[in-house]
Amino acid sequence: PDLASVLQDIGRNGINGFYRGEVGATIVAAIKRRDGFITARDMASPSSQWVEPVGMQYRDVTVLELPPPTQGLTALALLTRLQRLPPAELAAGPGLIAAYRAARDAAYGLRDRLISDPDFAPVPAEPFLDPDAAVTADSVGPDGGDTVYLCAADEHGNLVSLIQSVAYDFGSGIVAEGTGILLQNRGCYFKLDPAHVNRLEPRKRTMHTLIPALAMKDGRPWALFGSMGGDGQPQLHTQVLINLVDHGLDPQEAVARPRFRIRAGGQTVGVEATYPGAAELARKDASVQLLPQAHHTLGHAHAIVLDSHAVWRAGADPRSDGSVETVP
Structure with a gap:
């Protein structure tokens, strides 16, 4: 009932009622009671940006991701490195996992060394799109989270690829009393090292993981796709895209195929038990962990694709x- 009341208030008073009215004041009070620093002035000055996506050519499609401070360039860095392999070597199996481990180390190293709020420091795209560029960095982040991805298309050609999240499971774990609103904790990705590009600073946006995606073919929208999954989203994006582009799967099969995820830090690989060769790989390699089917760390991927008959076809992850x- 608290959340319903807030939604009714937004319906009556619009955005100003939320940020500058009683609801905003309640959120500020909830944070201050817990020794937080947000003020009514902060709540009253939200801003959004209309930005150009970052993109690259992968086979015969152009892949578009969100720019920094998201990790969209990380997905492109993975694709840049995997694109050097012929499609036959991208078949599901231990060989693909080995290729991903090498590509992941390079892509996430660049992410953790370079990506932050571009309003505070420029983020060069070139190293991400150079298949030979590499740096070393510690990549540590949550395996889980509270994220939802959705996509939509209509007969007029309008397309939406959307993701929203409160970061960790249940975000900060704090509900602003009387509102039903769960407060997020996206700031957990900031670094406390004063020399780090993603260091904590006032009014700064941290590097974050949310990356809805879109692909173009022949200059027209061809596919919408994305997944929840925190740090793993670039790996999930690229596995779905490889299924669509290299293996020619329809969107339902592309999001449903067994998959894997290299965990934060790169030291272990979670592999769905039904993935080809998973059991043998786990016996030979102690860093490989078999995961039950539909394990949450493997994401919930969805996709919409325009087929050769100009019909939109969709797939929802059975996980x-x-x-x-x-x-x-």
């Missing part, structure tokens, strides 16, 4: 509680 819906 999730999501679904494909046609709305008249």
Whole structure:
């Protein structure tokens, strides 16, 4: 009922009622009671940006991701390195996992060394798109989280690839009393090292993991895709895209195929038990952990693809509680 009341208030008073009215004051009070620093002035001055995506050519499609401070360049860095392999070597199996481990180390190293708020420091795209560029960096982040991805397309050509999140499971774990609103903790990705590019600073946006994606073919939108999964989202994006582009799968099969995820830090690999060769790989390699089917760290990927007959086809991940819906 508290959240319903807030939604009704937004319906009556719009955005100003939320940020500058009673709801905003309640959120500020909840944070201050816990020794936080947010003020009414902070709440009253939100801002959004309309930005150009970052992109690259992968086979015959152009892949578009969100720019910094998101980790979109990390997904492109993975694709840049995997694109050097012929499609036959991208078949599911131990060989693909080995290729991903090497590509992941390079891509995430660049991410953790270079990506932050571009309003505070420029973020060069060139190293991410150079298959030979590499740095060393510690990559540590949550395996889970509270994220939802969705996509939509209509007969007029309007497309939406959308992701939203409160970061960790249940975010900060704090609900602003009387609002039903769960407060996020996205700031956990900031670094406390004063020399780090992503150091904590006032009014700064941290590097974050949220990356809804889109792909173009022949200059027209061709696919929408994305997944929850925190740090693992670039790995999930690229596995779905390889299924679509290199293996020619329809979107439902592309998001449902067994997959793997190299965990934060790169020291272990979680592999779905039904993935080809998973059991043998786990016996030979102690760093490989077999995961039950539909394990949450493997993401909930969804996709919409324009087929050769100009018909939109969609796929919803069976690991999730999501679904494909046609709305008249």
